[in-house]
Amino acid sequence: MAQHFNAFSEIRKESLDIYNRLHSIEEDVSFVNGVHDAYPGLPLIPNLRCGAWYTDSSRATDVPAYFKSTDGHFGNWGFNLRRSNLHLISVVIENSGIVLVDSTRSGKRIPDALSKTIPIWCSVINRSILKRYPEVDQKEWDTSLYTPPTSVSSQEHDQISRRLDEWADALASSSFDLPKLPCPLRPFWITPATSSFPKFDNGADSRSYLPVICVSASKQVHDGAERRTSGFSYIQGSGDDHELWGMGLTPQLFWSHKDRLLSTPRADLPELVSALISSSTSKSSSSVISPASRSGKAPEGISKVSDRIFLSTLTDVEPTLPNPPPLTAYVLIDEVDLPGPSADTTIPPTSPTETQEGPAGTTPEPLSSSSTLQFEIPGGKKSQTFFLHHVLPTALPFIDSKLSSGHNVVVACPSAKDLSVGIALGAIARYFDHNGVYVGSKAAMPELSKQTIRTRLEWIIASCPRANPSRTTLKRVNEFLLTAEHLRR
Numbered sequence: 001m002a003q004h005f006n007a008f009s010e011i012r013k014e015s016l017d018i019y020n021r022l023h024s025i026e027e028d029v030s031f032v033n034g035v036h037d038a039y040p041g042l043p044l045i046p047n048l049r050c051g052a053w054y055t056d057s058s059r060a061t062d063v064p065a066y067f068k069s070t071d072g073h074f075g076n077w078g079f080n081l082r083r084s085n086l087h088l089i090s091v092v093i094e095n096s097g098i099v100l101v102d103s104t105r106s107g108k109r110i111p112d113a114l115s116k117t118i119p120i121w122c123s124v125i126n127r128s129i130l131k132r133y134p135e136v137d138q139k140e141w142d143t144s145l146y147t148p149p150t151s152v153s154s155q156e157h158d159q160i161s162r163r164l165d166e167w168a169d170a171l172a173s174s175s176f177d178l179p180k181l182p183c184p185l186r187p188f189w190i191t192p193a194t195s196s197f198p199k200f201d202n203g204a205d206s207r208s209y210l211p212v213i214c215v216s217a218s219k220q221v222h223d224g225a226e227r228r229t230s231g232f233s234y235i236q237g238s239g240d241d242h243e244l245w246g247m248g249l250t251p252q253l254f255w256s257h258k259d260r261l262l263s264t265p266r267a268d269l270p271e272l273v274s275a276l277i278s279s280s281t282s283k284s285s286s287s288v289i290s291p292a293s294r295s296g297k298a299p300e301g302i303s304k305v306s307d308r309i310f311l312s313t314l315t316d317v318e319p320t321l322p323n324p325p326p327l328t329a330y331v332l333i334d335e336v337d338l339p340g341p342s343a344d345t346t347i348p349p350t351s352p353t354e355t356q357e358g359p360a361g362t363t364p365e366p367l368s369s370s371s372t373l374q375f376e377i378p379g380g381k382k383s384q385t386f387f388l389h390h391v392l393p394t395a396l397p398f399i400d401s402k403l404s405s406g407h408n409v410v411v412a413c414p415s416a417k418d419l420s421v422g423i424a425l426g427a428i429a430r431y432f433d434h435n436g437v438y439v440g441s442k443a444a445m446p447e448l449s450k451q452t453i454r455t456r457l458e459w460i461i462a463s464c465p466r467a468n469p470s471r472t473t474l475k476r477v478n479e480f481l482l483t484a485e486h487l488r489r
Contacts, residue, residue, distance in 0.1 A: 014225055014233045016245045018273065019266040022254070023230075024238040025053050026262055028217040031192050032101055033059070035215050038197050042213065043095050045088070047102040047113055048466075052251035053239030054217040055101050063091055065100055066465060072116030077160050079124045079167035081174060081458065087465045089125065089179050097200070097211040104216065105237035106224025108151070109191050114214035115151040120160060120167070122146070122185040122212055125178070127168035132178050142184045142209065175458045187212045192219040231266075248277040299410045302424070304436040304459035308403055309424050311464045312412040329402035331395050331411045333375040333419045335383055371407070373398045377419075387419065388476045392426055399427040400441050417466055421457075422473040429456045429481055448481050 014020055032054050036044045046055040047065045066085055071078050092098050100118065104111035123145045130136055130143065145161045152160075171178070186209035188198045201207050218236045219226075226234045242249065247270060254261065257276055264272050297316055301307030314334060373395060377386045399409050409427070413420035429448060433439050436459065457474070461467050469477075 015235050017233070017266075018245055018247060018249070019269050020225075020233045020235050021238040021242075021245050022261055022269075023228075023232040024218075024235045025254075026258075027228075027234060028054050028103065028192075028219075028238070029056060031219075032056075032215060032217050035190055035197070035213075036099060039097070039099055039213065041095065042097045042099045042211075043091055044099050044101065045091070047100050049242075049251075050103050050111075050237070050239045051101040051217075053242070053254065054103060057252075057255040061091070063087065064466075066468065067100075067102075067113040067117045067121065069104075069112035069117065072112035072120065074156065077116060077120060077163060079120055079171065081170060081176075081454075082461060082468055084171070084176060084461060085121060085465065086125075086176055086178065086462065089181070092185065092210050092212065093179060093181065096207065097213065099213045099215060101215045101217055103218045103237045103239055105240050106221065109193065109220045110148060110151045110189060110214070110216045111237075114187075114189065114216055115148050116156075116160065118212060118214055119145055119147045119187050120164070122187050123164050124167045124171060125181075126184040127164060128172040128178055129181055129184075131168060131172035133180050136180075142186070146187055148189045175455045176462055181210065183207060184209050185212055186210065187214055189214045189216070191216040247273045249273050253277065253280060299412075300416075300464045301408075302428070302460055302463045304462065305428055305432050305438065306436065308408050308438055309399070309427060310408065310410040311416050311420050311424060311460070311467060312410055313416045314412050314414055316416075317410055317412045327407045328371070329399075329407045329409045330372045331375075331399065331409060331420075331423055332372065333377065333391060333395075333411075333413045333423065335379045335414070335419075336376045370398075371402075384472050384476055387422065387473070388480055391419075391423065392477070392480045395423050396426050396430060397441070399423075400431050403427075403431060403438055404440050404442075415466075416464070417468045418470055418473055421460060421464075421467045421469040422477050424460060425453065425457055425469070425474075426477050426480060428459065429453050429477075432456075450478060450482070453478055453481060 032044075033056060036042075036059060043061045043063070044055055044059050045061055045063060045065050046052040047067050052064070065088060066083050068080075068083060070076060071080055071083065088098065100114070102111050102114050123143060126141065126143045130138055130141060143164075145157065145164060147157050147160075188211055190197055190213060198211070198213075200211055218238070219234070221234060221236050224236045228234050238245075239251070242251075253276055261269070261272065261276075297313075299310035299312035299317060301310045314332060317330060317332070375391050375395075377383050377391065395411075399411075402409050411420040411424045411427075429452065431438060431440055434452070457469075
């Protein structure tokens with residue numbers, strides 16, 4: 001028994017070793033590059049988060065995918081409108097197909113995101129095209145569900161198929177723009193065990209489908225690990241859950257320093273990773289540069305409201321710049337861990353400041369009005385209560401006042417996916433009409449319901465695909481907008 005336990009502990013230790021992980025990723029990257037070489041005309045797209053480790057930044061597009069394995073888990077299948085990935089359709093049309101990259105840990109050859117979530121996506125979109133564009137020839141339009149038979153049983157395939165029309169109806173009746181496809185989408189799968197890659201007609205006009213090539217980057221190995229003669233243990237799906245093994249390393253840092261990381265001896269690697277992370281953090285905190293040039297990703301405007309509201313991560317905005325963009329206001333929200341008794345205290349929003357330009361060479365003077373509203377909210381159970389009772393009641397009137405004075409508003413949180421989306425959603429639902437025109441609080445309030453709030457969320461996701469607010473955040477926004485103040489919990 002003790003011997004078995006020691007063997008298990010040794011396997012786990014190997015699996016979490018950063019040297020093993022990075023060299024395993026390098027092996028998988030070579031395979032992914034070989035697949036892309038076979039389809040050089042198709043964009044290489046990482047499925048976040050894991051796929052970013054396997055797609056060379058010099059090859060991959062800057063348009064990631066957001067397919068979640070949970071939407072393909074047994075009994076939990078679905079086409080989630082909050083993760084619609086419709087931004088990929090124009091990429092598929094323009095290039096006559098795409099190559100999507102993901103990976104999975106031991107136990108599977110293909111992750112559920114590739115074997116089920118993406119097949120569901122393809123079939124639902126194909127069916128929705130028929131509903132949106134009745135002129136399409138239904139007899140010639142393939143709406144079938146295609147799944148890899150080695151990963152999805154016939155029973156599970158049939159169970160998923162029964163739900164497809166329901167999901168297609170929801171997409172077709174949504175507010176999302178759905179570009180007309182020249183021919184249906186169809187998924188294909190490639191793994192390291194694939195003996196020959198699928199071949200497609202060279203002429204896009206002659207194709208009867210648009211290929212969505214799903215690449216599972218990692219080799220399936222027994223117990224998830226396999227020793228290599230070059231001095232490391234190969235770990236299947238090494239890019240998964242990098243918080244457990246990466247010591248703070250991210251895919252972006254890995255690709256920026258790949259050669260140096262892979263040439264460093266095992267014993268020296270943790271020290272190098274620590275130094276790279278420290279250097280990156282130091283540069284980020286001390287730089288005084290524009291948001292777009294810090295990470296290459298500028299705030300994303302919501303086109304349905306004429307880009308009056310933007311979403312961004314906190315690291316991509318720097319509102320305290322000496323020369324911020326004109327007529328731009330900021331709402332910044334961050335979660336902080338408060339030790340001890342202070343974790344139960346209410347944190348007021350940071351006192352905001354606004355600056356205006358004075359004569360050349362002078363220091364900007366603070367004004368009584370503010371261009372930046374900043375919140376630090378307690379993490380854990382307290383955060384959503386604080387979000388409902390303090391953040392939304394403060395942030396929404398602030399946004400309204402800025403919009404009414406001609407400002408655009410950037411709302412930022414650590415991920416640009418959750419809390420910032422909740423604030424933007426509340427503001428758009430309350431201060432913009434059904435056509436996306438700003439009417440403000442002084443006009444008659446738009447009639448609000450869960451459906452109208454859901455439609456406003458679709459506006460946001462259409463322009464900002466990474467937006468993916470939690471159910472709890474959406475519940476708090478609905479509660480704030482639809483429930484009288486004295487009834488809010």
